[in-house]
Amino acid sequence: SQKIEQNSEALNIQEGKTATLTCNYTNYSPAYLQWYRQDPGRGPVFLLLIRENEKEKRKERLKVTFDTTLKQSLFHITASQPADSATYLCALALYGQNFVFGPGTRLSVLP
């Protein structure tokens, strides 16, 4: 069956460290993958998009990798800050279809 998993429901890290979030999928062939941030009581906010033929994408302190062989995307936040605390969602874009969202990982950056 088709499945999207994100490494853990919650992740705590110390301020200044690099946070690494994982998105794994099975029985999907995504055209590309996106990452979103969601704060409590708010809608998701688009962060980054990476295509199937791209290995890595960066934006400021954010980095995304996409390995279609491993069926995995990694999302890194370097020099993390308490303001980075939120839930992060990965979303697979399937050919000719809409996005399928993962369950999210709640990141807490501790001062």
Add this chain to the structure above:
Amino acid sequence: DTAVSQTPKYLVTQMGNDKSIKCEQNLGHDTMYWYKQDSKKFLKIMFSYNNKELIINETVPNRFSPKSPDKAHLNLHINSLELGDSAVYFCASSPGATYGYTFGSGTRLTVV
């Protein structure tokens, strides 16, 4: 200026009632969506409209009916509300398939 706005933000209603949620986007995007986020926080697509035409209609009870009077609006009407309809409903828009979505802030529906 709010890019994607939904009203109301909160909706508490009794079982069996009919209610509507409105969504408007001022981004000029061609495609609009309705998503449902349940208590476990999974976001699931319900409907997708492209330029007022329905293009995706996932397995959603036919008590749910989207209406798009124009490209900038996509409303969601729900008939005969049930307890299981309680969730947060998000409207979103995008300029096309290879772009990120812009979400509204959500409507928390509670059916009692």
